[in-house]
């Protein structure tokens with residue numbers, strides 16, 4: 001194979017193209033008459049050269065990339081992965097005379113991913129069924145089935161499937177008549193879609209801090225942020241951990257505020273034996289590919305109130321009235337879910353109990369390991385009244401440097417991980433909305449998530465444990 005990657009630098013561009021076509025690797029290495037490496041040319045380089053007016057008879061040397069990535073022979077795979085990480089996938093390996101002796105091909109599936117959908121139930125069967133029925137757009141039996149099944153799984157009267165979790169939040173706010181001039185309280189530690197939806201609705205977000213233990217919005221901080229303009233609270237059950245719903249629902253009652261639950265990371269989590277998503281005036285879930293269950297892209301709004309449900313279903317369908325086709329009383333959106341997405345959702349929901357059980361077993365296994373690593377703390381699991389679910393397995397370190405060191409260290413043994421979300425308040429985009437952010441700022445800098453997928457075997461955990469114990473002792 002190496003031969004097919006090497007071409008003489010005096011070859012023509014047409015020769016380069018034919019070599020790339022032949023090796024199917026998208027790249028060639030150019031060498032001089034002594035077979036010393038002089039550069040690399042990708043198919044993209046040739047395309048750009050031709051678009052810039054190059055001729056197919058031009059000499060390759062003129063267009064070969066002289067600022068190329070390469071590595072000396074004899075490096076370990078881990079070292080090579082570090083070297084190729086700037087997006088290149090094939091690099092030449094050279095001897096001390098710059099002669100190409102081999103190449104290294106980086107494949108992204110070398111790494112254990114943080115998340116992966118589990119599609120081994122009826123997903124393909126139902127998807128095929130939806131496809132063959134020709135109901136591939138946003139009408140079809142899988143949509144109603146999914147809405148009914150999901151709302152009864154959570155324990156609400158109504159469910160409206162939508163195109164994604166952000167759309168669900170946006171519609172939830174609009175259905176509660178929240179807009180310009182209104183303030184909506186959001187936690188500082190969340191994925192940005194939570195606050196973006198408030199801004200989409202034209203309302204003013206007010207960012208408040210989270211609790212030290214649960215990493216969820218702090219009811220005391222909510223209280224301090226309430227003004228006469230406050231209309232609603234969006235609470236986020238972060239990483240599968242339910243918020244303090246007793247305090248939050250009481251605050252909403254006392255101060256006459258709406259509650260929107262962002263359950264994008266907490267399908268099936270419980271508070272006082274009731275599923276999260278059954279407390280809010282509207283509750284929003286996401287079914288993005290890395291969530292607990294998925295429809296590819298997708299979301300749902302749940303509610304107990306018919307009036308809210310009606311508003312949401314009108315707004316998701318262009319604002320068209322239900323009585324008169326093509327008649328619009330409000331400016332709506334196209335936020336519908338397709339029958340194809342819903343078919344996958346129906347199959348996912350059939351096995352949600354085993355998915356949740358599996359995830360929590362994975363988390364237990366990790367916790368065992370984290371407990372042996374002095375500087376690594378597991379996410380709390382035994383918070384009063386709550387039964388968390390496992391979205392991504394999380395841990396925190398002593399400080400940011402330690403966190404980044406863990407990420408780098410396990411990356412070298414092919415394990416992917418994610419640093420926590422940046423605190424919203426740390427981004428200039430959202431700075432003007434900060435009310436409080438002390439704890440969130442700390443947590444976002446020291447937390448990380450680990451691969452939470454099926455198929456992590458004993459060998460994986462052994463490798464991880466070895467790496468973590470060794471890595472952190474060396475700090």
Ligand SMILES: *Cc1c(COP(=O)(O)O)cnc(C)c1O
Nearest residue numbers: 164165166191193194264286288
């Ligand atoms: C994923 C996520 C969303 C957004 O869901 P999408 O389906 O990606 O639009 C909203 N909030 C939180 C907390 C999330 O994790």
